[in-house]
Structure formats: structure tokens, C-alpha cells
Amino acid sequence: MLTEVACKNATCPPDQKRRRLTDSAGLYLEVSPSGSKRWFWKFYPDGKESRLALGSYPDVSLKAARLARDDARKERQAGANPVQARRVKKLAAAASSAVTFEAVAREYHALKAEDWSDTHSAQWLRCCEKDLFPWIGALPLRDISAPLLLEALRRVESRGATQLVRDLREFAGQVFRHGIRTGKCDSDPARDLVGAFKTHTVKHMAAVLEPARAGELLRAIEGYSGQPSTRAALQLSALLFQRPGNIRSLEWAWIDLDKALLTIPSEAMKRTKAGKVNGRPHFVPLATQAVAILRDLAKLTGHGRLVFPSLRTGQKPMSENTINAALRGLGYSSDQMTAHGFRAMARTIMVEHIAGIDPDVIEAQLAHSKSGPLGAAYDRAEFMEKRKQLMQVWADYLDRIKAGGQVVPFKAA
Structure with missing residues (x-):
């Protein structure tokens, strides 16, 4: 029989691989030349020797080792193999962890990330990691009820993030x-929470939507005293009404001034990964006014790749805040006009104040996807004549209101 003192003082001669100090009923302490000591219980299933590891000494004391041996003996007497029982428990624990909300969410994210845009993929996981995993991530899917999910989402709602709480409910529903x-799991508790949250009020990007005020804005831009490239970016934002990210990231290789055409590659557009890979380029016909601005700008930045390079490095596009900052410098607050607001300005004024323009052509030029064969047709090059007319009519209209001319009505030729 071993004692605590014997266990503490036990050593292994350096010429031996190990030394075993036996206690009773198959329990022994194995000591290595390095000084490590481990408890084992030896038993004989089917007449063959087997052993069960019971932990390391002194973390597991002699008394604790004997108790662990006795528990294993009881399992053996009941007909179980303690080694196999331990393996089953480990597998069960692993299987249990594989069905937790976090594990399944990460599995789903890995499955969908290839199809999602990089931005949406990163945002989806980031939102889950911040607001769902800390509260329900460790729970098996089957154990998460609607009240449990509601409790987690209420924490987000209490911050006033009314849109985020709806996004998270949808994300959770995708996981379930x-x-x-x-x-x-067998059910989707997120579905039971439809209508459970405060109404979200959509706040649209601020924009100038009246022709007279748009004329004032254009005159302010004309008198902008900052960087010439920033003034050009403001002017083209109004003329081309493309997304701010597309404007600031324009490359000279995309522009054919002789053909008066800007071709934005599919991969640069706001689309899914599949859409970026398989989609068509987005065509933007250039009115004569836009061509003139770009020819002047080419004298400044035409030697490089980017139409609007960063003033700091020249290797990256201008900051996403540059146009908004310029608008603030012109006296327009974030509640009055934004870089994205040029799109709303164009769409609203064209629909309400310029007769004879096909709304479908406007939507196509905005790069808004439209279901059905008509929407696909407008994305094809053979419909460019209508786009060319639209862009020139719009540019002429902007000149008219900038000069303070009649703002209504105006009819496309």
C-alpha cells in the first residue's frame, strides 16, 4: 500500500524507462525519469490487460486516485468497460458542442461565405459574435426557445439598435x-419573434430633391475652392449619379473619352460574389459636360491609375469621407446633403420634373437590379441609345438649373 510520503518521494532510476509503484486492487503510480507521475488502474477485460488513466500526481492525490479507481471498478462490475465508457463520453461531449448555436452558426457562415459579398460575410459574423454568441452561443440549438432568443435580442433593442435587432433575428433564423x-434541431424560434420588436423607422440618406435647391448646390460646387479633383468628384457625382464608392474608385482604364463611355467592371459593382464574377459590366454613357470635366482632370491625375487618387499616397482612392467633407465645407449639413444623396437627387428630379424619360432606364442607369426579362434587357449594350439620351438630357437640365433657369416643366427631346 502506498502512502502520500512514498508518492511524493518516488523517483525513477535514469536507466529505466519507467517505475511502477503499486497500491491495491490494480491501482499504481507510474514514475518517469523526468519526474512526472501518473495514476493508472489496471484491469482485465476479456482476459487481456488494459489500463485506465486516472490523472497526474500531485494534482490527483493518493486518496482521490483510490476513489477514482473505486468508481471505475463499479463501472466494470456493472458490465461496462471504463476505457470505452470514457471514449463515449468524450464523443458525446464533442457531438454536443457541434450542435451549439455558435458551432452551427459558424458552420452555416462557412457554407455561405463563398456566395456572399466579403462585406456582408464579415458583418454577419461580427454581429453574431458581438450580440448572439455571448448569450446563446454555448447552448445546443434544441435548447434555445423563443423566450431565450428574445432575451438576447432585447439587449440589442435596449441600445436603440432597432434595425440591428431585426437583422440579428434574421441571422438567427438562418442558423436555425x-x-x-x-x-x-426541429424548429426555428426566430420565426415566432416576428412582430416582437419596436418599429424601425428608416432614415433615408439626406439629399437635395427640389430643382431650385439643386441649382443652388451646383452653383456652390462650381465655386468650390478646395482641391480641383474634389470639385470634379462633386460635379461627376451629380452628373453620373453612381454610388459614392464607384465614383471615388474610378480608374482611367475604365473610361473611353472618345466614345464617351465609362465601363465599370462587374467586380467593382455592389453585387454578390456570384454577380461580381458572372455579371455584366455597368455602362455609364458620358454627357459632353462629363467628358469635358474628365479631360481637364486627366491633366492632373491622368498619369496614374486612379481618376481620384488619395492626396497622401496616390496609390489608393480618395477617402470615402472626402465628398461628404467637401459638402460640409460648402455649408451643407449631414441632414441636408450627402455623397449618396446625388443618386436620390437625380432619380427624384428626373421622375418628377423631366417628362419623356422611361423610369426603367433611370433604374438601369442607377444599377438597380430589376426582375424579369425587361430588367436584364436594359443591362445589355444594345439599349445604350436610351441611356445616352438620358445622361445628356440630365446634364443639360443641370446646366439649366445651375444657371437659374426655369426648373419646371422640362421635356426630354
């Missing part, structure tokens, strides 16, 4: 539906 498909 994936769990249903893969047999990890």
Missing part, C-alpha cells in the same frame, strides 16, 4: 433553418 436541414 440550417440546423433543421441538418438534423440538429
Whole structure:
């Protein structure tokens, strides 16, 4: 029989691989030349020697080792193999962790990330990691009820993030539906929470929507005293009404001034990954006014790749805040006009104040996807004549209101 003192003082001669100090009923302490000591219980299933590791000394004391041996003996007497039972427990624990909300969410994210845009993929995971995983991430999907999910989402709602709480409910629903498909749960509690949250009031990007005020804005831009390239970016934002990210990231290789055409590659557009890979380029016909601005700008930045390079490095596009900062410098607050507001300005004024323009052509030029064969047709090059007319009519109209001319009505030729 061993004692605590014997266990503490036990050593292994350097010429031996190990030394075993036996206690009783198959329990022994194995000592290595390095000084490590481990408890084992030896038993004989089917007449063959087997052993069960019971931990390391002194973390597991002699008394604790004997208790662990006795528990294992009881399992053996009941007909179980303690080694196999331990393996089963480990597998069960691993299987249990594989069906937790966080595990299934990460599995779903890995499955969908290839199809999602990089921005949406990163945002989806970031939102889950911040607002769902800390509260329900460790729970098996089957154990998460609607009240439990509601409690987690109420924390987000209490911050006033009314849109985020709806996004998170949808994200959670995607995880549960994936769990249903893969047999990890049977229901989607997120579906039961529809209508459970405060109404979200959509706040649109601020924009100048009246022709007279748009004329004032254009005159202010004309007198902008900052960087010439920033003034050009403001002017083209109004003329081309493309997304701010597309404007600031323009490359000279995309522009054919002789053909008066800007071709934005599919991969640069706001689309899914599949859309970026398989989609068509977005065509933007250039009115004579836009061509003139770009010819002047080419004298400043035409030697490089980017139309609007960063003033700091020249290797990256201008900051996403440059146009908004310029608008603030012109006296327009964030509640009055934004870089994105040029799109709303163009769409609203064209629809309400310029007769004879096909709304579908406006939507196509805005790069808004339209379902059905008509929407696809407007994205094809053979419909460029209508786009060319639209862009020239719009540029002429902007000149008219900038000069303070009649703002209504105006009819496309």
C-alpha cells in the first residue's frame, strides 16, 4: 500500500524507462525519469490487460486516485468497460458542442461565405459574435426557445439598435433553418419573434430633391475652392449619379473619352460574389459636360491609375469621407446633403420634373437590379441609345438649373 510520503518521494532510476509503484486492487503510480507521475488502474477485460488513466500526481492525490479507481471498478462490475465508457463520453461531449448555436452558426457562415459579398460575410459574423454568441452561443440549438432568443435580442433593442435587432433575428433564423436541414434541431424560434420588436423607422440618406435647391448646390460646387479633383468628384457625382464608392474608385482604364463611355467592371459593382464574377459590366454613357470635366482632370491625375487618387499616397482612392467633407465645407449639413444623396437627387428630379424619360432606364442607369426579362434587357449594350439620351438630357437640365433657369416643366427631346 502506498502512502502520500512514498508518492511524493518516488523517483525513477535514469536507466529505466519507467517505475511502477503499486497500491491495491490494480491501482499504481507510474514514475518517469523526468519526474512526472501518473495514476493508472489496471484491469482485465476479456482476459487481456488494459489500463485506465486516472490523472497526474500531485494534482490527483493518493486518496482521490483510490476513489477514482473505486468508481471505475463499479463501472466494470456493472458490465461496462471504463476505457470505452470514457471514449463515449468524450464523443458525446464533442457531438454536443457541434450542435451549439455558435458551432452551427459558424458552420452555416462557412457554407455561405463563398456566395456572399466579403462585406456582408464579415458583418454577419461580427454581429453574431458581438450580440448572439455571448448569450446563446454555448447552448445546443434544441435548447434555445423563443423566450431565450428574445432575451438576447432585447439587449440589442435596449441600445436603440432597432434595425440591428431585426437583422440579428434574421441571422438567427438562418442558423436555425440550417440546423433543421441538418438534423440538429426541429424548429426555428426566430420565426415566432416576428412582430416582437419596436418599429424601425428608416432614415433615408439626406439629399437635395427640389430643382431650385439643386441649382443652388451646383452653383456652390462650381465655386468650390478646395482641391480641383474634389470639385470634379462633386460635379461627376451629380452628373453620373453612381454610388459614392464607384465614383471615388474610378480608374482611367475604365473610361473611353472618345466614345464617351465609362465601363465599370462587374467586380467593382455592389453585387454578390456570384454577380461580381458572372455579371455584366455597368455602362455609364458620358454627357459632353462629363467628358469635358474628365479631360481637364486627366491633366492632373491622368498619369496614374486612379481618376481620384488619395492626396497622401496616390496609390489608393480618395477617402470615402472626402465628398461628404467637401459638402460640409460648402455649408451643407449631414441632414441636408450627402455623397449618396446625388443618386436620390437625380432619380427624384428626373421622375418628377423631366417628362419623356422611361423610369426603367433611370433604374438601369442607377444599377438597380430589376426582375424579369425587361430588367436584364436594359443591362445589355444594345439599349445604350436610351441611356445616352438620358445622361445628356440630365446634364443639360443641370446646366439649366445651375444657371437659374426655369426648373419646371422640362421635356426630354
